[in-house]
Structure formats: structure tokens, C-alpha cells
Amino acid sequence: MKIAGFLLLLSGWVLVLTAVVLLPAGGARSAFVLAGMAVEVLGLALAFWSHRILYRSRE
Amino acid sequence: MTLELSESGAVFVLLSILLIPLAIAGLALIHTGLGRSRNAGHMMMSCLCVVGVAAGTYFICGFAWQGVSGGTAHIARLGGRDWNWLAAQPAFFRGVEMNGSPASLTVWMQMLSVVLAAFIPLGSAAERWRLGPLCASAALLAGVTYPVFAHWVWGGGWLAQLGVSYGLGHGFVDAGGSATIQTVGGLTALAMAWIMGPRRGKYTSEGMPTAIPGHHAVFVLFGCLMAWAGWLGLNSAGAALFTGMAPRRAVLVALNTTLAAGSAALMTVLVTRVRFGKPDASLAANGWVAGLAASSAGCAFVPPAAAALIGLIAGLLVPFAIETLELRLSIDDPGGAISVHAIGGIWGILALGLFERFPAPVLNTADDPARLTSLSGAGQGLAQVIGVATLIGFVLPLTYGLNWLLNRWLPHRVSQEGERQGLDMHELGAGAYPDFMTHTDEFFQR
Numbered sequence: 001m002k003i004a005g006f007l008l009l010l011s012g013w014v015l016v017l018t019a020v021v022l023l024p025a026g027g028a029r030s031a032f033v034l035a036g037m038a039v040e041v042l043g044l045a046l047a048f049w050s051h052r053i054l055y056r057s058r059e
Numbered sequence: 060m061t062l063e064l065s066e067s068g069a070v071f072v073l074l075s076i077l078l079i080p081l082a083i084a085g086l087a088l089i090h091t092g093l094g095r096s097r098n099a100g101h102m103m104m105s106c107l108c109v110v111g112v113a114a115g116t117y118f119i120c121g122f123a124w125q126g127v128s129g130g131t132a133h134i135a136r137l138g139g140r141d142w143n144w145l146a147a148q149p150a151f152f153r154g155v156e157m158n159g160s161p162a163s164l165t166v167w168m169q170m171l172s173v174v175l176a177a178f179i180p181l182g183s184a185a186e187r188w189r190l191g192p193l194c195a196s197a198a199l200l201a202g203v204t205y206p207v208f209a210h211w212v213w214g215g216g217w218l219a220q221l222g223v224s225y226g227l228g229h230g231f232v233d234a235g236g237s238a239t240i241q242t243v244g245g246l247t248a249l250a251m252a253w254i255m256g257p258r259r260g261k262y263t264s265e266g267m268p269t270a271i272p273g274h275h276a277v278f279v280l281f282g283c284l285m286a287w288a289g290w291l292g293l294n295s296a297g298a299a300l301f302t303g304m305a306p307r308r309a310v311l312v313a314l315n316t317t318l319a320a321g322s323a324a325l326m327t328v329l330v331t332r333v334r335f336g337k338p339d340a341s342l343a344a345n346g347w348v349a350g351l352a353a354s355s356a357g358c359a360f361v362p363p364a365a366a367a368l369i370g371l372i373a374g375l376l377v378p379f380a381i382e383t384l385e386l387r388l389s390i391d392d393p394g395g396a397i398s399v400h401a402i403g404g405i406w407g408i409l410a411l412g413l414f415e416r417f418p419a420p421v422l423n424t425a426d427d428p429a430r431l432t433s434l435s436g437a438g439q440g441l442a443q444v445i446g447v448a449t450l451i452g453f454v455l456p457l458t459y460g461l462n463w464l465l466n467r468w469l470p471h472r473v474s475q476e477g478e479r480q481g482l483d484m485h486e487l488g489a490g491a492y493p494d495f496m497t498h499t500d501e502f503f504q505r
Binding site: 009013014020043055056 | 137138140221225226227253256257262266387388389390438441444445447448449451452453455456459460
């Protein structure tokens with residue numbers, strides 16, 4: 001589960017880089033950068049959640 | 060663009076850098092004071108070892124990969140533009156004349172900065188991190204994670220070039236290290252807390268956290284004062300070396316740094332007073348350092364009122380972040396390193412995009428004629444967001460992956476018996492306070 005979270009983090013970063021490289025300045029670039037950030041937030045949430053599940057189950 | 064410094068400018072930067080060890084010593088005191096007495100000697104010993112390992116690794120290969128702005132680098136061509144990924148300097152500082160040149164001052168400041176960054180994970184992994192693995196982890200940070208990201212920001216890398224290449228303000232700006240030092244260290248602290256898990260006895264069988272108070276409030280609060288002096292040097296030297304700030308603007312840097320730290324601590328005092336009935340000293344100390352961490356990115360480019368606001372918000376974020384991590388996310392961070400350095404640092408990076416007032420082009424964009432007439436900083440916020448996305452999307456997986464692999468080969472965590480006994484006796488064979496053996500095992504369930 002945590003690996004999936006890290007894959008989402010990397011995917012979000014690639015989305016941000018792609019937006020910077022491919023899109024011209026303007027709203028579309030900003031929107032895609034923010035979308036990349038949103039994917040990263042999802043990945044972070046998944047990583048936090050999997051850690052919590054792991055340690056709660058051990059206790 | 061390469062930086063040029065006058066004789067007086069070089070002396071100013073050198074004196075500023077000489078203050079930075081106070082920040083390092085301050086963090087060491089804070090980490091030690093926030094831990095239990097049975098681990099105090101081990102923590103200070105760990106700090107000394109980390110200084111040696113991080114500085115040595117940076118000397119061997121770290122600087123070669125970080126480099127200086129305008130130095131040789133590996134460049135890829137993407138989308139019709141140059142992307143500067145990694146420095147290509149010789150190892151062992153070869154090629155840098157140690158004569159007070161900007162490059163030599165950068166080397167000296169960076170060696171101290173990497174030590175500061177390597178100290179931060181000690182806070183989150185305190186009381187359960189073995190000495191050998193923590194030295195190996197510091198080497199990974201100083202040899203790989205830090206130099207790569209610092210090159211992108213301070214070595215003329217692609218984040219610094221976002222302004223020139225893509226018209227995003229002045230590119231990613233981080234004058235004093237909110238990103239390169241604080242957030243890189245804070246995210247490594249998060250990775251270590253994930254890898255090692257909570258201390259034994261921290262959570263009950265129902266999953267409720269128990270309070271494990273630190274052993275020396277005076278260490279913690281005096282460490283804050285030392286860190287303040289160190290941060291004045293860190294922010295002043297960083298702003299001069301990495302953004303080209305004129306030395307006379309150090310007045311603004313000093314004011315902003317002090318206002319941010321002070322307002323952050325006061326806000327944390329207020330929040331804890333309202334929530335718990337009395338101000339909490341350890342949380343106030345965390346708020347103070349979070350204010351310092353948040354002040355760094357924009358220390359030379361925001362007005363004093365904005366610096367105070369940045370500090371107030373950092374001081375508001377810290378107690379809630381610490382509570383959320385401990386209570387809801389089962390993350391045991393004895394020193395509050397994740398909340399203070401990662402969250403405080405990220406807030407500082409974003410705050411620069413919100414409050415920036417650039418008086419002149421910074422070093423990143425000084426070669427771009429368009430910037431000389433257009434100083435609106437348009438796109439600066441987006442550049443800062445891209446920097447944060449890189450920290451969370453690249454640096455966090457990298458530092459987690461490296462430390463996870465290290466853990467397979469050299470386990471980070473001390474044995475259960477070692478943790479019960481305390482790391483002083485278990486790893487060093489002697490306690491920090493042999494005349495005052497007063498601790499009990501109240502935090503261990505039998």
C-alpha cells in the first residue's frame with residue numbers, strides 16, 4: 001500500500017514536470033501543475049494511511 | 060550567472076557563515092532536551108558523529124554533485140530548452156580556490172548547511188536509532204539527497220532556471236534554505252519515522268498515544284536562542300550567496316528572521332494556553348524553530364509585516380500538525396522535526412510566492428534582460444509550488460527508498476532491550492547523568 005502511495009507521489013511530480021515542459025504559460029499550465037500537486041496529496045494520504053493501519057494492527 | 064562579491068561583501072558573508080554552527084548546536088540541544096535522560100548522551104554523541112559523517116561525505120562527493128551556479132553541469136535538452144540536472148564538479152573540492160571567492164564561501168556554507176539538514180531526522184527517530192545506521196543515513200543525505208536538490212535550487216539547476224526558461228517569476232527562490240535544508244531534512248525525518256515506527260510504549264493497545272515528556276526544558280529553550288543566532292547567519296549568508304542580495308539588506312533579513320521566530324513562538328504559546336490552560340514550553344520551542352524555518356525562503360524578499368504573519372501562521376500550524384501526526388496518523392516524532400522543519404519549511408516556500416517584493420532581479424534571473432524591466436514576479440507563486448511538488452514527489456520517495464534499502468542491510472532500530480535500557484547504557488556503556496539516576500520504566504508495558 002505504501003509503495004502505491006510513493007508511486008502516486010512520483011506520478012504527480014512527473015505530471016508537474018510535463019505541464020511545465022509541454023504547456024504554454026497560462027491557465028492550462030497552472031491547472032496541470034495543481035493537478036499534479038493533487039495527485040501527490042493523494043499519494044501522501046495513502047502512505048500515511050498505510051502506516052497507520054500497519055502500526056494499529058501491530059498494537 | 061556567477062556571483063561577484065566585493066572585499067567587504069566577502070567578509071560579511073564569511074562572518075555570517077561563522078554564526079551557522081550556533082544553529083547546529085542549538086538543534087543538538089533541542090533534540091537532547093526533548094528526549095528522555097536515558098538517551099541524552101547518545102543524542103549528543105549522535106550529533107557529533109553526524110557532523111563528521113555529513114561534512115566528510117559532502118567533501119568526498121556531495122559538492123561534486125551540487126556545484127555552484129555557473130559551474131560545469133550535466134544538461135539535458137527537454138522541450139527545446141536546457142535542463143540542468145546535476146553538477147559535474149571534481150570530487151574533494153578540487154578546482155575551488157579557498158581564497159574567499161564566492162565559490163569557496165559557498166563550499167563552506169554548504170558544508171554547514173548539509174550538517175544542519177542531517178541533524179533534523181535525529182529529532183523524529185530519537186530514542187530508537189542506532190549509532191551506526193544513523194551515520195550511514197547521514198552519509199546518504201549528505202552524499203545524494205541534499206546535493207541533488209540543492210543543485211537544482213542553489214547550483215543553477217532547473218528549478219532556479221524556471222524564471223529564465225519558462226517565465227515563472229524569478230524561478231524557484233529559497234534564500235536561506237526553507238526548502239534545501241529544512242524541508243529536505245524534515246521529509247527525511249518523516250521517512251525515518253515511517254521506517255522505524257513508534258517507540259515502544261508510545262501507544263496503548265487501544266492505539267492511544269501516551270505523553271513521553273522530554274527531560275530538560277532549559278536545554279530546549281536555550282537551544283532555541285542559539286538557533287536564532289545561527290539562523291541570522293544562515294539567512295544572511297544564503298541570501299547574499301544564492302540570490303545576490305546586497306549585504307546592506309541584511310538588516311531586513313535580521314528583522315524578518317527575528318519577527319518570524321518571535322511571532323511563531325507567541326502564537327504557539329497562545330494556542331497551547333487556550334487549548335490546555337497553560338502554555339507548553341516544548342511546543343513553544345517547536346513553534347519558535349518553525350518560525351525560523353519558515354522565515355528562511357523569503358527572508359530578504361518580504362516586508363517585515365509579512366514576515367510576522369508568516370511566523371504567526373507557522374506557530375499556528377505546528378501544534379495542530381504535531382497533534383495530528385501523533386494522534387491520528389500514529390507517527391511518533393519525539394522532537395517534532397516533521398512538523399517544525401517539513402511543514403514550517405513548506406509554508407515558508409509558499410509564503411514567498413504570496414508576499415514577495417523583489418527590489419531587483421535575483422541571481423537566477425540577473426542574466427535575463429526581460430527581468431530587468433519586468434519585476435512583477437508574475438508566476439513566482441507557480442515556481443514555488445513546483446518546488447514544493449518536487450520536494451514531495453521526488454525528494455520524499457528518494458530519501459525513503461534509500462533509507463529503506465539501508466534498513467534491509469543495516470537495521471536502523473535498536474533492540475527492544477536496548478530501548479528499555481536506554482541508548483546511553485546500551486550503545487555507549489555509560490549514562491549522561493550518572494549521579495542522578497532517577498528515571499523509571501513507567502512508559503513500558505510489561
